[in-house]
Amino acid sequence: MKIVFYGAGNMASAIFIGMIENKVVKPEDIYLTSKSQKEKIKFFQDKLGVNISYDDSELLKNADYVILASKPQSFPDVAKRLRPYLEEATKIISVMAGTQIKTIRRELKSDNPIARLMPNTNAMVQHSVSGISYSENFPDKDELVELMESFGTTVVVEEDAMHNITAATGSGSAFLYYIYEKYAESLMELGFDENEAMFLTTNLVIGAGKMVEDSDLSFSQLRKNITSKRGTTEAGLDALDGEGIKSILMTTLNAAANRSEELSQDD
Numbered sequence: 001m002k003i004v005f006y007g008a009g010n011m012a013s014a015i016f017i018g019m020i021e022n023k024v025v026k027p028e029d030i031y032l033t034s035k036s037q038k039e040k041i042k043f044f045q046d047k048l049g050v051n052i053s054y055d056d057s058e059l060l061k062n063a064d065y066v067i068l069a070s071k072p073q074s075f076p077d078v079a080k081r082l083r084p085y086l087e088e089a090t091k092i093i094s095v096m097a098g099t100q101i102k103t104i105r106r107e108l109k110s111d112n113p114i115a116r117l118m119p120n121t122n123a124m125v126q127h128s129v130s131g132i133s134y135s136e137n138f139p140d141k142d143e144l145v146e147l148m149e150s151f152g153t154t155v156v157v158e159e160d161a162m163h164n165i166t167a168a169t170g171s172g173s174a175f176l177y178y179i180y181e182k183y184a185e186s187l188m189e190l191g192f193d194e195n196e197a198m199f200l201t202t203n204l205v206i207g208a209g210k211m212v213e214d215s216d217l218s219f220s221q222l223r224k225n226i227t228s229k230r231g232t233t234e235a236g237l238d239a240l241d242g243e244g245i246k247s248i249l250m251t252t253l254n255a256a257a258n259r260s261e262e263l264s265q266d267d
């Protein structure tokens with residue numbers, strides 16, 4: 001198997017590190033190229049044993065998969081590199097937010113099989129939840145799902161649903177990290193110093209994550225188990241509802257999904 005990553009930034013590296021750590025793909029099957037991060041990909045070569053190259057003809061020769069992992073705005077440059085050497089049977093997997101299959105096809109000027117994948121950086125710890133949608137001519141879907149499940153779970157969706165998946169889980173962990181950041185800052189306002197605030201928040205997040213993973217209870221039941229009648233938790237939750245937590249989250253998710261739609265119209 002030969003898997004070539006065009007782009008070796010935050011998302012690509014989470015994917016290939018996740019794949020390698022799970023031993024589904026051998027480091028020697030992975031090829032990296034980039035534009036801006038030459039030292040970083042040298043580091044990946046030395047640390048992980050993956051291949052690196054800037055020669056598109058060498059990269060694309062007998063490639064089974066090409067992963068498009070640049071920013072959407074850089075895709076025209078990436079397409080220019082791919083066009084002369086792309087072989088017919090190579091499957092194209094794009095993680096770019098908002099870039100539609102028809103745009104990828106148009107820029108590559110090819111009928112290659114294309115799938116869009118919307119993963120998240122939890123791939124690095126094999127916990128991405130990734131949306132997948134396929135072009136009509138995509139063969140071996142099972143092989144792709146198996147590969148993508150080496151770094152988490154997958155859901156197959158129609159391409160239109162990618163905007164919502166991008167908001168919900170592509171961007172979703174950033175929304176949660178931001179809440180943790182603000183939680184730690186609020187603890188500092190309560191009077192904890194920075195180290196204490198970080199220690200308390202980090203352990204709270206890890207503990208809550210483990211409870212979600214290990215317990216069969218719903219989020220709502222886990223919350224109820226902490227909430228005493230007329231107690232401290234009830235007071236805090238009433239304040240959170242009073243501030244409109246649900247509507248804040250809806251505004252957040254709608255803004256992200258709308259941006260994905262806008263990116264698809266830039267095509």
Ligand SMILES: NC(=O)C1=CN([C@@H]2O[C@H](COP(=O)(O)OP(=O)(O)OC[C@H]3O[C@@H](n4cnc5c(N)ncnc54)[C@H](O)[C@@H]3O)[C@@H](O)[C@H]2O)C=CC1
Nearest residue numbers: 007008009010011034035036070071072074077078096097
């Ligand atoms: N960061 C995330 O959590 C997620 C990102 N994505 C998508 O992944 C893509 C990459 O995002 P990040 O990894 O965060 O960006 P990044 O800025 O960390 O990495 C971009 C990579 O593209 C490379 N690149 C740019 N022009 C190139 C060219 N002409 N040839 C080869 N490589 C080129 C850069 O050198 C760099 O390695 C974006 O399209 C984004 O929508 C999708 C899901 C989650």
Ligand SMILES: O=C(O)[C@@H]1CCC=N1
Nearest residue numbers: 096097166170171172
């Ligand atoms: O912010 C972005 O556009 C990308 C897509 C999903 C997560 N990061």
